[in-house]
Amino acid sequence: MYRQGxxxxxxxxxxxxxxxxxEFVSIMGSSxxxxxxxxxxxxxxxxxxxxxxxxxGIDISKVKDKxxxxxxxxxxxxxxxxxxxxxxxxxxxxxxxxxxxxxxxxKKRRQRAEEALIKVGLEKRINHRPNELSGGQRxxxxxxxxxxxxxxxxxxxxxxxxxxxxxxxEIIDIFQKLNDDGVxxxxxxxxxxxxMYTKRIVTFKDGLKxxxxxxxxxxxxxxx
Amino acid sequence: MNVLENVSSAFRNVFANKMRTILTMLGIIIGIASVIxxxxxxxxxxxxxxxxxxxxxxxxxxVQLRSNSPRNMFSSDALSYEDYEEIKxxxxxxxxxxxxSSNFFSVKLLEKGxxxxxxxxxxxxxxxxxxxxxxxxxxxxxxxDVEEKSKVVVITDTTSLKVFGYCNESVIxxxxxxxxxxxxxxxFVCGIVENKNAETExxxxxxxxxxxxxxxxxxxxxxxxxxxxxITLVAEDPDKSENLSERVIxxxxxxxxxxxxxxxxxxxxxxxxxxxxxxxxxxxxxxxxCISLIVGGIGVMNIMMVTVTERTREIGIRKAIGARNKDxxxxxxxxxxxxxxxxxxxxxxxxxxxxxxxxxxLGVKSVVSLNAVLIAFIxxxxxxxxxxVYPARRASLLDPIEALRYE
Numbered sequence: 148m149y150r151q152g153x154x155x156x157x158x159x160x161x162x163x164x165x166x167x168x169x170e171f172v173s174i175m176g177s178s179x180x181x182x183x184x185x186x187x188x189x190x191x192x193x194x195x196x197x198x199x200x201x202x203x204g205i206d207i208s209k210v211k212d213k214x215x216x217x218x219x220x221x222x223x224x225x226x227x228x229x230x231x232x233x234x235x236x237x238x239x240x241x242x243x244x245x246x247x248x249x250x251x252x253x254k255k256r257r258q259r260a261e262e263a264l265i266k267v268g269l270e271k272r273i274n275h276r277p278n279e280l281s282g283g284q285r286x287x288x289x290x291x292x293x294x295x296x297x298x299x300x301x302x303x304x305x306x307x308x309x310x311x312x313x314x315x316x317e318i319i320d321i322f323q324k325l326n327d328d329g330v331x332x333x334x335x336x337x338x339x340x341x342x343m344y345t346k347r348i349v350t351f352k353d354g355l356k357x358x359x360x361x362x363x364x365x366x367x368x369x370x371x
Numbered sequence: 372m373n374v375l376e377n378v379s380s381a382f383r384n385v386f387a388n389k390m391r392t393i394l395t396m397l398g399i400i401i402g403i404a405s406v407i408x409x410x411x412x413x414x415x416x417x418x419x420x421x422x423x424x425x426x427x428x429x430x431x432x433x434v435q436l437r438s439n440s441p442r443n444m445f446s447s448d449a450l451s452y453e454d455y456e457e458i459k460x461x462x463x464x465x466x467x468x469x470x471x472s473s474n475f476f477s478v479k480l481l482e483k484g485x486x487x488x489x490x491x492x493x494x495x496x497x498x499x500x501x502x503x504x505x506x507x508x509x510x511x512x513x514x515x516d517v518e519e520k521s522k523v524v525v526i527t528d529t530t531s532l533k534v535f536g537y538c539n540e541s542v543i544x545x546x547x548x549x550x551x552x553x554x555x556x557x558x559f560v561c562g563i564v565e566n567k568n569a570e571t572e573x574x575x576x577x578x579x580x581x582x583x584x585x586x587x588x589x590x591x592x593x594x595x596x597x598x599x600x601x602i603t604l605v606a607e608d609p610d611k612s613e614n615l616s617e618r619v620i621x622x623x624x625x626x627x628x629x630x631x632x633x634x635x636x637x638x639x640x641x642x643x644x645x646x647x648x649x650x651x652x653x654x655x656x657x658x659x660x661c662i663s664l665i666v667g668g669i670g671v672m673n674i675m676m677v678t679v680t681e682r683t684r685e686i687g688i689r690k691a692i693g694a695r696n697k698d699x700x701x702x703x704x705x706x707x708x709x710x711x712x713x714x715x716x717x718x719x720x721x722x723x724x725x726x727x728x729x730x731x732x733l734g735v736k737s738v739v740s741l742n743a744v745l746i747a748f749i750x751x752x753x754x755x756x757x758x759x760v761y762p763a764r765r766a767s768l769l770d771p772i773e774a775l776r777y778e
Contacts, residue, residue: 216696217693220694225691231684233688233689235384244689247376248692248698250373296693
């Protein structure tokens with residue numbers, strides 16, 4: 148149940164979704180379909196009014212609100228459509244931020260942030276600020292930030308929505324490589340051609356899950 | 372997130388918007404600066420009063436005719452040498468000296484040929500112990516001087532410098548000329564004492580009269596006057612000075628067959644009364660200045676509210692990647708604290724400077740007390756916390772989903 152104004156709307160109902168480790172799932176649906184609510188619940192930013200959410204063996208519905216931040220910090224990596232980097236911090240400082248809240252010591256933090264930036268191919272721009280980077284590069288910083296605490300799952304909300312087609316392919320390529328390395332990814336998108344690069348497509352409509360199928364022939368971004 | 376990291380990132384945020392930071396701090400700066408300036412001026416004048424009393428000798432009591440007596444005064448009411456001898460007999464009097472002083476005489480400065488006005492005080496031997504001056508050379512007035520009406524004087528080191536151009540052992544035994552309407556008379560310098568007010572007097576150059584002490588009998592002859600200015604005494608037991616004061620007054624009333632004409636006040640009481648007045652005035656003005664501190668605090672709160680709103684999205688991002696509510700809270704409180712503490716420190720610096728300048732203009736030495744500085748520092752930190760908590764709490768309670776959506 149989701150409250151919007153004075154009207155109570157059931158954003159999602161009767162949804163049953165099981166994401167296995169190492170999966171690469173895309174969630175599709177038009178606006179108002181409930182996919183954003185789904186992402187908020189998966190991301191522990193919101194709690195479902197009823198039902199159960201188990202992440203990595205933890206029953207999130209039973210976790211206290213103030214402990215959710217730790218779950219978000221350690222178990223979840225967010226990638227947003229509008230990148231959501233802190234403009235005053237350099238690329239590497241943005242990547243370090245989740246580790247700051249995790250209490251990782253400064254030296255180790257820098258080292259792990261560098262490794263993460265190398266993974267997304269941005270080792271030459273670690274000291275640039277977000278406004279000195281292109282959209283694709285910004286999203287790569289965001290992916291590095293999402294990765295850096297080794298989360299159980301990466302949640303990407305329309306990660307290519309603000310990117311041109313070339314950058315889109317680059318970002319998808321990074322996701323696929325990460326997935327090949329064993330990272331679990333759930334990605335919201337409304338572009339079906341982007342969804343074709345994932346392994347499984349779940350479709351929502353009016354708060355209901357209307358379709359859930361495996362992609363027969365996953366496209367490889369690296370081939371293009 | 373540890374506090375140190377929070378502090379350095381807060382500094383970056385605070386200095387990212389320099390103009391706004393300075394304007395916000397201005398309220399705190401003005402508030403703290405005025406408190407510091409006022410308290411140091413108040414403190415300085417208090418110290419000055421104390422040193423003046425110190426020169427008079429704290430702990431002693433002064434017997435004199437009441438200036439505000441409701442009765443008519445007659446010449447027979449004036450204090451006489453006989454009164455002194457009677458009071459001396461009263462039990463509980465430890466030291467006693469009659470004094471007679473006048474300002475209408477001038478001293479010839481032999482070397483330069485100039486004259487300067489003088490403040491001549493006639494005393495007896497006990498006066499030395501009552502005032503306990505620092506005797507540099509020679510000796511003080513003795514009982515034999517009083518009996519023989521010796522033409523000897525005790526001068527201060529500053530007078531010696533002015534009259535002889537130097538101040539050492541060789542001044543003792545030299546002549547100094549005192550001019551009255553009867554003409555000049557020469558006196559032998561028998562002792563030199565330290566001028567405790569030399570520093571203050573320096574500021575006023577020659578406006579201060581020379582302080583000269585001589586045997587009371589010699590002074591009576593010089594002035595052509597028998598009556599005493601006052602009688603100075605020290606009680607054996609300072610705690611019983613009130614009791615002694617009553618006995619002295621009733622004895623005088625008895626001798627002169629009068630009432631309500633004499634007073635016998637302890638200088639400590641006077642000092643306390645004076646200090647209380649300056650203290651109250653200082654406190655009152657400081658309290659007014661504190662109002663500007665509160666206004667400054669509200670300014671800080673206002674700007675913190677703006678900052679929180681402006682950075683809603685940042686707060687959302689930080690929360691999404693794992694910042695706890697208390698991390699966000701701490702971040703904004705530290706930013707508010709930096710504003711007020713930095714403002715407080717600048718205020719302290721400006722306050723000291725303003726105090727110096729105002730002190731110079733008012734002719735009062737400004738004395739900055741460590742207490743005032745510490746209190747100012749504590750107050751500015753306190754304001755930071757008090758006025759920072761509400762905006763910080765609002766920031767920490769933002770819903771991450773809403774915050775992330777904020778444009």
